[in-house]
Amino acid sequence: MEEVIRVKELDRNFKYQVIKEPGGEALLKCFACGTCTASCPVREVDERFSPRKIIRMTILGMKKEVLENEFIWLCSGCYLCQERCPQDVRITDLMTALRNVAVKEGYIHPSFVAQISFLYRLGRLYEVTEFDNKKRAKLGLPQIQSQPDEIRLLFDETGISKFVEEKE
Amino acid sequence: MRYALFLGCTIPVRGQNYEMSARKVAEALGIEFVDVPEFSCCGFPAKSVDFMTSLLMSARNMAIAEEKGLDILTLCNACTVTLVEAQEEFRKHPELLEEVNKKLARIGKKYTGKIKVRHFARFLYEEYGVEKLKEHVKRPLENLNLAAHYGCHFIRPSEVYEEFDDPEHPVSLDRLIEATGARSVDYMEKEKCCGGGILGIKEEDALKMTKEKLDEVKKVNADAMISICPFCSIMYEGSQKKIEKLFETEYGIPVLYYPQVLGLAMGFTPEEMGFKLNRVRANKVLEKVGGDEKGRD
Numbered sequence: 495m496e497e498v499i500r501v502k503e504l505d506r507n508f509k510y511q512v513i514k515e516p517g518g519e520a521l522l523k524c525f526a527c528g529t530c531t532a533s534c535p536v537r538e539v540d541e542r543f544s545p546r547k548i549i550r551m552t553i554l555g556m557k558k559e560v561l562e563n564e565f566i567w568l569c570s571g572c573y574l575c576q577e578r579c580p581q582d583v584r585i586t587d588l589m590t591a592l593r594n595v596a597v598k599e600g601y602i603h604p605s606f607v608a609q610i611s612f613l614y615r616l617g618r619l620y621e622v623t624e625f626d627n628k629k630r631a632k633l634g635l636p637q638i639q640s641q642p643d644e645i646r647l648l649f650d651e652t653g654i655s656k657f658v659e660e661k662e
Numbered sequence: 663m664r665y666a667l668f669l670g671c672t673i674p675v676r677g678q679n680y681e682m683s684a685r686k687v688a689e690a691l692g693i694e695f696v697d698v699p700e701f702s703c704c705g706f707p708a709k710s711v712d713f714m715t716s717l718l719m720s721a722r723n724m725a726i727a728e729e730k731g732l733d734i735l736t737l738c739n740a741c742t743v744t745l746v747e748a749q750e751e752f753r754k755h756p757e758l759l760e761e762v763n764k765k766l767a768r769i770g771k772k773y774t775g776k777i778k779v780r781h782f783a784r785f786l787y788e789e790y791g792v793e794k795l796k797e798h799v800k801r802p803l804e805n806l807n808l809a810a811h812y813g814c815h816f817i818r819p820s821e822v823y824e825e826f827d828d829p830e831h832p833v834s835l836d837r838l839i840e841a842t843g844a845r846s847v848d849y850m851e852k853e854k855c856c857g858g859g860i861l862g863i864k865e866e867d868a869l870k871m872t873k874e875k876l877d878e879v880k881k882v883n884a885d886a887m888i889s890i891c892p893f894c895s896i897m898y899e900g901s902q903k904k905i906e907k908l909f910e911t912e913y914g915i916p917v918l919y920y921p922q923v924l925g926l927a928m929g930f931t932p933e934e935m936g937f938k939l940n941r942v943r944a945n946k947v948l949e950k951v952g953g954d955e956k957g958r959d
Contacts, residue, residue: 516713516751535855539870567710568867570859573818577829586819593710602711605862609707613719617702619671626675633682633936636697638674644722644769645702651765652715654708 504555512552515594517587524549524583530575536568543568545575545585552592561596567603597657607657614649614658617642666732667695668723668779670741670892671703676900677737677892679936683921684737684782686934691790691798695735700726704741705748714762720748721762725773733778735785739891743815743822745779750822781816783890783920787834788826795841800929802843805950808923809884810835810846811875811898813891814855829853838920839888842927849882851875856897872897873905876913885947886916888923895919899941916944926951 512518530545537543543565551560560566569589576586596602612619622630622638630637649655673681688695705719724745727734736742752759752775763772780788786795812832820829827834830853836846857871876898879887889895899917906912918940925935932938932948 535857535871535874536860536867538874540864540867564863567863568860570814570855570857570868570871572814572855572859573829574814574853574855576819590709590713594713597711603863606707606711609862610711613703613707619703619707620675622674630674630678633678635674635678635681635685638669639699641700641702644771645719647769648718648722648765649715651768652712652718654712654715657711 499554499556505557506555508555508557508560509553512588512591512595515591517584517589518591518595520581520583521549521552521588523581524553525581526550527580529578529580530583530585533574533578535572535574536570540568545569545589548592549583549585549588560592561599561601564603566592566596567605602657607659610649610654610657611659613642614646614655615642616640617645663692664694664696664732665735665785666698666701666727666730668698668701668704668727668734668736668738668741668745670736670738672892672896673737676896677919679922679939680737680892680895680919682934682936683919683925683930686930687921687925687928688782690928690930691795693735693790696730696732698726698730698732704738704744706740706744709744716744717748717751717758717762718765720745721752721759721766721773722769722771724748724777724779725766725771728773728777729771733780735780735782737782737890738893739781739813739815740893742779742781742784743819746822747819749775749779781890783816783835783838784823784826787838792837792841795838795924799841799843799927801927801951803923803927803951804843806842806844806885806923806947807847807883808839808844808918809849809879809882809887810839810852811856811887811889811894811917812853813889813894816890835888835890835920839923842923844923844927847882847884849884850878856891856894858893858897861897868897869901869905869908872901873909873911876902876905876915879915880913884915885950886918886923886944888920889917890920902942914942916940916942916947918944918947 705716709716839846857868
């Protein structure tokens with residue numbers, strides 16, 4: 495990333511795009527105190543991740559830099575920042591909003607392509623194989639069958655089935 | 663006391679000891695779990711891609727429970743927060759529920775927002791009650807020092823949980839542990855996240871987060887960690903060997919599900935509570951309470 499922020503290259507509408515997304519509504523309340531970054535357990539192990547920085551960049555309009563960067567996918571969703579934010583920016587929800595915007599703009603993380611594909615195929619995140627069901631029976635647990643049909647219809651309805659790999 | 667049991671995706675394949683112990687303990691406490699084969703994933707993984715899709719999946723599951731006239735009990739923290747957050751969204755934005763129902767109509771379902779969704783541990787603490795639990799304890803686990811791991815989504819965001827517990831200094835799981843006769847030990851970083859949320863994004867960061875808590879639990883010499891979430895257990899138990907190798911250290915800390923230890927205290931055998939499926943052997947824990955994995959006393 496360049497050290498100089500070029501005003502001409504900023505997208506002033508980006509913040510409004512984020513505000514319109516569920517979870518992004520309180521973005522402009524941020525007064526940049528940094529409580530979020532100080533509370534963040536991911537920040538403790540990876541300096542690249544800083545919620546405060548992501549919020550600043552979003553408000554400034556650094557759209558491309560925010561959306562194409564892996565860091566928006568690094569939030570572990572623990573909600574500590576959200577509990578502590580003195581301005582009630584709802585930062586964990588804001589990270590979800592940013593991810594949703596990123597997906598709309600064509601930046602979806604490969605890990606989520608895989609997860610969405612599993613959900614489409616199985617209606618669940620992990621396959622319950624014949625082996626698993628045999629083991630379950632031995633343990634006295636009921637059998638589990640995949641029932642993905644309704645989930646597929648719902649994914650078609652919201653349009654996210656387009657991310658699914660290897661549709662049958 | 664009849665409830666729809668919401669297992670989610672992880673427990674049926676990677677947390678069978680949790681499932682076995684929860685089912686047996688519930689039955690003995692007079693709580694009936696109803697299995698609902700039509701339940702799908704809660705919607706959690708879809709949230710990062712498209713919030714509406716996640717709401718739809720949650721609403722579909724809750725609509726199915728509603729048709730049966732059953733409140734939901736969950737075992738996974740992520741399922742809990744996803745369903746409860748969807749309810750809160752619908753409560754705050756009725757127009758959103760309308761939109762969701764228009765889409766659910768395509769599969770002939772409708773959610774009206776009547777049912778309650780709670781984590782089994784919250785239910786035990788809040789409704790069943792610690793005192794009543796104690797009446798079922800036949801073999802108090804007096805010699806055990808256990809380290810409670812709540813997991814983020816059991817208590818946060820606090821606004822969707824009616825503040826049944828403190829989001830940073832919770833006590834509910836400690837009280838539940840104490841009900842078994844064991845000691846619930848304090849340790850640093852108790853409110854810390856397991857790192858599971860970013861395991862698929864950046865494993866190295868996730869494991870570093872997991873390690874931090876294992877280090878703290880080791881410092882206080884706890885006999886085991888107690889978990890109430892399958893993904894937290896995958897991190898602390900399933901990844902423990904990998905972390906030991908990666909960071910050249912040693913833990914050997916058993917990670918047990920709360921119903922497993924409650925069950926032991928209620929007189930179930932370790933075998934009935936699925937101890938054989940625990941990846942970090944809990945032999946020392948069982949010796950301390952006077953038994954072994956096969957269930958011999």
